[in-house]
Amino acid sequence: MKLVILDRDGVINQDRDDFVKNTLEWIPLDKSLEAVANLTQSGWHVVVATNQSGIGRGLFDVHALNAMHEKMHRLVNQAGGRIDAVFICPHTANDKCGCRKPMPGMVQDIAERFNVRLEGLPMIGDSLRDLEAIAAVGGQPILVRTGKGEKTLAAGNLPAGTLVFDNLFEAATHLIAG
Template identity: 50%
Template sequence: MKLLILDRDGVINYDSDDYIKSLEEWIPLPGAIRALAQLSQAGWTIAIATNQSGIARGYYPLSTLHAMHQRLRDLVAEQGGELGLIVYCPHGPDDGCACRKPKPGMLEQIAEYYDVNLTGVWFVGDSSSDLNTALAVGCQPVLVKTGKGLRTLAKPLPQGTLVFDDLAAVASQLISL
């Protein structure tokens, strides 16, 4: 199985320091939907692992998160692709859960769901917590310069981190392998 794991906000859609709180605020980044569809058509299984503490903070209900994810699935399907498992952490930073990145719970859930070892699987994110989560389970950390990516790039990166302009560039690289 060719598995690719992605963060959501800042990788697939625009991010906001004020949180993405509504379906109207959930706006795909240029080229991201097409990249997802192309990866799917090339035989990649795409899973998403996303922190969504806005739920715990009361900024939006779970139904809004599900609507965002359904919109994402619909847009990818319109381009002839398909998304796999989407896991999310609804907890706040002080809730002590095992799933909030940089803890590895969501990636472990993906590994269990697909019954795969994550060693070497690319995990694409835009933050240090994404990169550290990747390392915690043996994934290949991949940074995109979208979202918080440029801020993250200004800090020391984990050794071996791959850096791409955006999700479309990641897709182009993986499809050419």
């Protein structure tokens, strides 16, 4: 099974310093929906893994998060794609949980649920914590320059073997090409 894990904010949709808190603030990035559709149509399974500490901080609730994800699924479907699952961590950094990226818990849960090997499993993100979560289990970290990506790239210290692309569309095109 070909499976790719995507971070959400800054990869699929616009990120905000004050958190994406509702469906009006959930705005897809240019060509991101098309990228997911291309992956789906090329036989890839797409899973989203997203830290959502806005829940733990009380900035929005699970109903608002579900509404954002319903919008994401609807728009991806309209573009001809599919997101197979969305995994979230609702905790804040202070909670010290194992599912909050950069910890690898969410990635391990996805691999177990979909019965895929962690080694070489690609994950596309815009922050160092996305890259660290997948690198910790032997996966393939992929950085996009959208969202916090440019800042992440400028800061350096990327995990060994990190691939870098301008956006999700280019990263998806690379994966599809094999």
